[in-house]
Amino acid sequence: MQAVVLLLIWAIPATGVWLLSLSARRGDETALRPVAISFVTIGSQQQDASRRVKLVFTGSAPLSMASPVQGTLVSRAKLTPGKPFRDGEAIAQIGARHVVASVGRVPFYRELSQGDRGEDVKRLNQLLAALGLPTERGQVKTFTSRTAAGVRQLNTRVGASPGTRFMPDSAMFVAEGSSFASFEVGVGQAVSVGLSLGKMQSPPSALAVVDEASGAEVPVPGAGVSLRAPDGASLELSEIMPSAVALTVFRFALLHGRGATEPEVKSGGANPDLSYTGFQLVAGQPKTMGSIPPAALFTRPDGKMCVFEQPSDTAGSPQPIRLGQTVDSGQLGVVYVDPELIGRSIVADASLLAAETLQRC
Structure with missing residues (x-):
């Protein structure tokens, strides 16, 4: 019996040593086992001749959406930030008055009635046409009987004084080419004449395309060149009239740049700069x-x-x-x-x- 006990005392540590030795040997074998190398075939892909650029717009400071009437803000239209205003588009309801946009170059500044003439009368005829109301078509600068019929319906629609006289507070002036930015007044708040309902982005006076890497200005591109936004949207610059490049690219940046990359605003003088980064200028044929x-x-x-x-x-x-x-x-x-x-x-x-x-x- 004593011999058996002694044998067990010797066998247990010996077995442990053998197991440890076996485990170590297997670990060494695993470490020495060659790593499997996999291979791939070099493929073919089209690469655009592109560069990352920053779009710098001059003279695009936000403008106020000045209320033409006073009262309590009842409702606000669901406007999309970055989307250009449409002539006659509903903006808000203030009290019993419905505010619509008059998109043009001339604001309304006086009462108008039949027989009046001028650029503001032409703007009125254009606004009535945009709303689908009776008016004189074309570039007519005269307040005619057809204009009066349209004004009567307009006054009813917007809640203004009935009749055929047009009051300047029947529409909110929006500079041609401007885009909606944001509302600043909440529903239920009091609004006075001239109070800013929100901000709109004015059209830029100039565009500079700057290489992000070098900081050098790139000539405004022409044929065969497109602009790619951070969200993947593309704009063919060759299809834009040179005089409209700044405005068209500005709208493109507002719609596709904001959110993907916030604009950088640099204040300075009367014409601050607003720049958007993360765009790509794609030129020439892909290789x-x-x-x-x-x-x-x-x-x-x-x-x-x-x-x-x-x-x-x-x-x-x-x-x-x-x-x-x-x-x-x-x-x-x-x-x-x-x-x-x-x-x-x-x-x-x-x-x-x-x-x-x-x-x-």
Whole structure:
């Protein structure tokens, strides 16, 4: 019995040592097991000739939406920020009055009645036409009987004094090309004449396109050039009249830039700058480039890069291919390389290669 006990006392630690030795051996075998290297074929992809730019608009300071009447704000129209105002568009209801937009170059400043003439009468005829009311069509500067019939219906629609006399408080002046920005007065609040109901963005007087990397101004582009917004929307600049480029691009930036990237406002003088970043200027025809996953790229300490090609002899180690200056970041998860490499098989993840292999790069 004593011999059996002694045997057990000896066997238990010996067994433990053997198990530990076996475990260590298996760990060594796992550590020595070669890492599986996978390969990918360099693909083909179209790369746009683009650069990141900043759009700088001059003279685009926000303007006030001055209320033409007084009372309690009953309701506000559901206006989209960045969307240009439409002539005759409903803005708000203040008391019993319905405020509509008069979009043009001339504000209403006097009472108008049959027989009056002037630019403001022409604006009135245009407003009536936009609302689908009786009016004189075209560039008519005379307040006629047809104008009077339209004004009678307009006064009824907006809650103004009945009759055929037009009062300047029957519409809110909006500068041509302006876009809605935001409301500042809440429903239920008191509104006085001239109080700002909100902000509207005035049309810019000039546009500058600036390269984000160098800070250099890029000439306003022409044919074959488009502008791509951060949200992916695209605007063909070649289809815009030169005189309308600033306004058209400004509307595009308001609709597609805000939210994706906030505008930067620089105050200074009477014409502050409003700039939008994150846009891309795409010029010329796209070119074919090789495309590889970023993990396949190995960067040396000196900044030079290479990829490792699959050896013709499966027993050999991958051979480095040094890359020139054609390497460029493409879409998410893609790196552009020289198109001459298209079709060649390279290591999918260069970090899996042995140090001595990487040193050959």
